[in-house]
Amino acid sequence: MSRVRLENVSKKFGTAIGVDQLNLTIEEGEFFTLLGPSGCGKTTTLRMIAGFYYPTTGRIWFDDRNVTEVPPQKRNTGMVFQNYALFPHMTVSENVAFGLEVAKVPKPEIRERVEEALQQVRLGGYGDRRIAQLSGGQQQRVALARSLVIRPGILLLDEPLSNLDARLRDEMRSEILSLQRSLGITTVYVTHDQTEALSMSDRIAVFNQGTCQQVGTPEEVYNCPRNAFVASFVGETNLFPATVEEVSAEAVRVRSMGKTFQVRHRREEAGFSAKPGDRLFLTLRPEAVDLAREEEEGSTFTANMEWVQFMGTSFHCEARLENGASLKAMFVNRPDWMGRLREGDQVRFRFPEERLQLIPEGETNV
Ligand SMILES: Nc1ncnc2c1ncn2[C@@H]1O[C@H](COP(=O)(O)OP(=O)(O)OP(=O)(O)O)[C@@H](O)[C@H]1O
Numbered sequence: 103m104s105r106v107r108l109e110n111v112s113k114k115f116g117t118a119i120g121v122d123q124l125n126l127t128i129e130e131g132e133f134f135t136l137l138g139p140s141g142c143g144k145t146t147t148l149r150m151i152a153g154f155y156y157p158t159t160g161r162i163w164f165d166d167r168n169v170t171e172v173p174p175q176k177r178n179t180g181m182v183f184q185n186y187a188l189f190p191h192m193t194v195s196e197n198v199a200f201g202l203e204v205a206k207v208p209k210p211e212i213r214e215r216v217e218e219a220l221q222q223v224r225l226g227g228y229g230d231r232r233i234a235q236l237s238g239g240q241q242q243r244v245a246l247a248r249s250l251v252i253r254p255g256i257l258l259l260d261e262p263l264s265n266l267d268a269r270l271r272d273e274m275r276s277e278i279l280s281l282q283r284s285l286g287i288t289t290v291y292v293t294h295d296q297t298e299a300l301s302m303s304d305r306i307a308v309f310n311q312g313t314c315q316q317v318g319t320p321e322e323v324y325n326c327p328r329n330a331f332v333a334s335f336v337g338e339t340n341l342f343p344a345t346v347e348e349v350s351a352e353a354v355r356v357r358s359m360g361k362t363f364q365v366r367h368r369r370e371e372a373g374f375s376a377k378p379g380d381r382l383f384l385t386l387r388p389e390a391v392d393l394a395r396e397e398e399e400g401s402t403f404t405a406n407m408e409w410v411q412f413m414g415t416s417f418h419c420e421a422r423l424e425n426g427a428s429l430k431a432m433f434v435n436r437p438d439w440m441g442r443l444r445e446g447d448q449v450r451f452r453f454p455e456e457r458l459q460l461i462p463e464g465e466t467n468v
Pocket residue numbers: 115118119120121138139140141142143144145146147294
């Protein structure tokens with residue numbers, strides 16, 4: 103098992119920047135996810151950890167070993183690719199055995215280890231099948247077995263679930279996670295899917311345009327996003343432009359959409375400071391939006407319901423506020439609410455002040 107450290111790592115492709123000045127530490131045994139939209143640099147980062155790319159500048163460490171320019175086969179990492187990269191003309195066992203054959207491991211040991219790896223991914227008895235005879239999910243398991251059979255210190259997974267249908271994805275998510283937990287192997291997982299990242303990871307690094315925007319536990323990244331990009335990429339959110347009126351020890355008073363809001367401080371640790379006149383975003387997650395009671399005043403807004411979607415466990419809706427801003431809201435399904443949320447209706451919403459947060463307007467880097 104290894105701890106992985108990236109120190110001021112940048113990767114340029116000609117003049118294009120793949121990754122810029124990245125500093126990351128992935129702890130031993132951790133399930134660590136690189137999350138971000140297409141082209142943000144997550145695969146480039148994973149490939150540098152694997153040794154398929156060398157950084158243009160900076161250093162990579164596995165524990166105390168500088169591996170910056172060590173070739174992939176000498177790093178003891180196991181990698182699962184998005185398209186699995188299996189050999190279609192070989193059997194399952196031959197695919198899994200490949201790395202051990204190359205390393206000239208004795209035949210009886212290869213047989214034993216291949217069987218053990220297939221058991222780990224619940225493919226015991228499938229050794230003689232051909233790859234073409236397997237479903238997508240089974241092929242994914244073969245790829246996983248092939249990466250585990252070499253007993254790597256670090257497991258690298260590049261969007262391993264993106265070719266599977268939704269139900270299989272959920273199933274494989276739990277399987278990969280329980281395998282990782284039982285082996286205790288340091289794992290770096292690349293995905294653009296925030297649900298995968300939130301549900302599987304010990305910690306997440308959120309990427310945008312080649313830079314890391316925030317590193318934290320799923321709860322930290324979701325509940326205390328550091329900037330507008332993280333707030334809107336990890337989950338959905340409402341962002342309303344606001345101006346700071348007054349800053350006290352406990353709260354910041356802001357003006358937004360013609361109303362005044364008191365927002366409790368909770369960002370000192372992130373180095374956030376605001377002064378009167380500053381422009382920033384007031385944010386509120388859709389699930390924090392509430393319906394106002396008849397007599398209620400204060401932070402309430404009348405809005406026109408533009409659409410409502412029933413999702414089974416919840417209703418998702420979007421409404422247009424009087425000032426033209428749109429508001430996303432989400433309500434847990436309660437049968438007694440049927441018919442209360444209808445497209446075209448005037449609805450009064452409440453913004454609970456304890457759920458409001460402030461995010462600096464221009465901040466894009468950590
Ligand atoms: N071999 C390459 N040559 C030139 N540019 C590259 C190369 N690989 C990546 N890039 C560029 O570097 C940036 C980061 O790419 P990267 O593949 O790491 O993104 P990603 O977040 O993994 O995206 P995706 O999810 O689409 O794979 C992109 O702008 C991409 O075009």
